[in-house]
Amino acid sequence: MTCAACGPGVDRLSPQAGTRYHPAMARKKAPIELVFVVEEAPEGGFTAHAAGESIFTEANEIESLRKNILEAVRCHYAGARSRPRIVRLHLVRDEILRV
Numbered sequence: 001m002t003c004a005a006c007g008p009g010v011d012r013l014s015p016q017a018g019t020r021y022h023p024a025m026a027r028k029k030a031p032i033e034l035v036f037v038v039e040e041a042p043e044g045g046f047t048a049h050a051a052g053e054s055i056f057t058e059a060n061e062i063e064s065l066r067k068n069i070l071e072a073v074r075c076h077y078a079g080a081r082s083r084p085r086i087v088r089l090h091l092v093r094d095e096i097l098r099v
Helices: 062-076
Strands: 033-040 046-050 056-059 086-092
Touching (some): 056 062, 062 086
Parallel strands (some): 033 086
Antiparallel strands (some): 033 046, 046 056
């Protein structure tokens, strides 16, 4: 097997049941904190996306959004050990002032 990142001959056995694995596919260490950017949606309600991850959710009210974010994080990370310990919400609000 040849890998562009590891070079030729990468063929290893995992310690579990002798199955084959690739070192680049090893799980990343769980982040301690995950930051969600929260914005007001133009059509009403709120949207939130995680910085650096493919997690997106939305809701009509901020309290519902908090619940949806926690549910999305639990779904995105397979096990409790791989989940971040803290989820931070960064609320962004655009406001235009006339001068």
